[in-house]
Amino acid sequence: MFEGFEELDIATTETTIHGRRGGAGPPVLLLHGMPETHLMWHRVAPRLAERFTVVATDLRGFGDSGTPPSTPDHAPYSMRQVAREQVEVIVDHMIDSLSEVPDAFPAAVRAEYVAKLSSPDTIHAVCEQYRAAATLDYQHDETDRGNRRIRCPVLALWSHTGPVASWYQPLEVWRAWADQVDGGPVAAGHFLPEEAPDETTRHLLAFLG
Template sequence: MNIPGFTAHRVPVADGVSLHVAVGGAGRPVVLLHGFPQTHLMWRQVAAGLASDHTVICPDLRGYGASDKPADPDGLSYAKRTMAADVVALARALGHESFALAGHDRGALVAFRAGLDHPDAVTHLALLDVLPTPDMWEVLHGSSAAVAFHLYLMAQPPGLPEQLIGAAPDLFFGHFLDLWTRDPSAIPADVRAAYLAACRTAVPSIVADYRASAGVDTEHDLADRAAGNVLGMPVTVLQQDWGAVLGYDAAALWRAWAPDLEHRTVDCGHFMAEEAPDEITSALRKLLTR
């Protein structure tokens, strides 16, 4: 499946790694990064809305969808620093030295790292329904952390999580598509089937992506925190009201990383680009005027 009206490309971004990407529209470039357990299709409605006056670039992240899924012998292939470099290389290959960037879930973590590592490339940054990795680990505690069991499962050393998830991938990935969606009609049957088919072939790389968040990604983020590094561009964060459940102030956590911040709570499920596409499109357009 592809986003209607968009053209599919395969773009080399690193040694032995090419990304599948859908590109549409014309104008100032906006790159949209998907989350778990999805592909670039999650942006189909938002991308169409932005394409009237922007070049919209929607890749499958490395390890997901139709993009390459390299092995991870050193634990760095799925570091968010590596994945962020992919995004910058992709934009440059398509002729854009700078671009606005939005990410959801895992894609938001890649976007966050891109904003820190490549501030001259990322002009505006939108982050949907996620916390920076160190903050995420710090706020999870007690029985409320059970909602994030998958983070702990996929943080385990190679072997066990891949075997457990690979034994019933549709059940595992489908669990999150069902649990995290307030409006089931937001993910039609054909799109859901496409997500599950993509995940079936990507279990090791998806696990490696999550495992990095318990290791190298946390190390990189803590180093930036210690150095006082922050996001210098305008930042919009859109989240569910997690703080009410887990007992923290999401806006305050984000403001420590993003001085030029607009933080909003969105009244929908986790897959907000699919459940509230008009609201998300409007928020991105507002960000681009800052």
């Protein structure tokens, strides 16, 4: 079952969530019903994995996930709490999927990222920044294009394998806006300072003089 998938155990704020991950592409989180586990998806997940990165988990209390203690009002097992925990799972997956260095994120750092990026307000704010980039920021850039330039020196670094490297000539893009541009690709995924701290530091020290 789940050929080509890897098993995972993700430490969340209150317990550990077990599951499997496979495929490539935009993430899809598969949740099971009752009384089942993530195994309910064993015939569907591999087919979805042909187009998506599929994450199938055991909810808290099910399968091989943790069973945190309950309370008199049953809050730890409410659907809202279960859902919040699955947000942590997706944040954890995004950290791994954008990184090329498996140990770039120590457990304490990973937990802090998950904690800070899992609240609904934060998720909304992050999405708002993407929306602004595609609309208002674009309008501002079009207004400034050819009329305003960046006068200070600019250092541009990017992942050697990411979309920026494959879609653009980054230095040429920045030189259309700035008078002095240096930089280059870094052997890392999305998180340059964490995956390639030595190379990133070397670039910064040379740039800062």
